[in-house]
Amino acid sequence: MRKPAAISAALAMIFSSLVGIGQGEGVQAADLAHVSGWATVGSVTPAAGCALDASVEVWQDGVGVADVSVGVNLVHDGEIVSADWGMTNGDGLAFMGVDTSWAAAGYEAWLDVLVGGVYAGGMPISITDTGGCADNPDMVEIGAAVAVAGSSEVGQAWSAAAPISSDFVDVGVPTYVQQRNLSCEYAALVIAMGAYGTWISEYEFDARVGWSENTHWGYRGDITGW
Known part of the structure; x- marks a missing residue:
């Protein structure tokens, strides 16, 4: 009966953190903050069959922000036809790519840029007969209000309350806001x-x-919730 025990332990942990917020000195480790930056793509007029390099740069108060989830979705006729995601490095940069193997000359698409699961900007992509994969780059300014967490904040954000009774003690638990729409289990960890x-x-x-259509083997779907 390990599974019920694990679930009970997880629920107890969550309850403990909620109690701590009200009674202790809880600090939210990831607050919404406005970030800005730039997104680039290798060409906005590629031919069909191109692998397009893309990058996203995230800044806050003039400094690159690390450990932020970013993604690019190539959308055609309201459907995501190619997508990639990553996490910003210490300089606030993440490198990704999308492809146009689904397309034909004359197709129009839009490149969504997501930061922390939030739409932050985008640019049009036109599929051409003879366009190269990196011969007509473009850049767009992006911006969004996202959750930004720092390791030092999480390590110091403790909520401790006095004993409620002789046999119950509210254990200090750090508070934290999940970074993506569907990452609640990871946030609990x-x-x-x-x-x-x-x-x-x-x-x-x-x-x-990992990622898999079979949920026994990995996460299924888009963890950003889009």
Whole structure:
């Protein structure tokens, strides 16, 4: 009966953090903040069959922001036909790519740029007969209000309350806001690890869990919720 026990432990952890917010000195480790930056793509007039390089740069107060989830969706006729995602590095940069193998000359598309699961800007893409994959680059300014967390914040954001009774103690638990629309399970793991004094990014679980149509083998769908 390990599964019910694990669920009970997780619920107890969440309840403990909620109690701590009200009674202790809880600090929200990831607050909404306005970020800006730039997104670039190798060509806005590629031919069909191109692999287009794209990059997203995220800044806050003039400084690159690390560990922010970013993504690019190539949309045609209201459907996502190619997509990629990544996480910004220490300089606030992430490198991704989309392809036009689905397209034919004359097709029009739009490149969505997502930051922290939030639409931050975009640009039109026109499929041509003879366009190259990197001969007509373009850049667009982006901006969004997203959750930005720092490792030091999470490590220090403890909420501790006095004992409620002789047999119950509210354990100090760091508070945290999930980075993406559907990453609540990963956020719960961040909280759990923080309770033991260890910071780990929720993005660390992406590689460990993986992605698969079969939910027994990995995460199914788009974790940003789009």
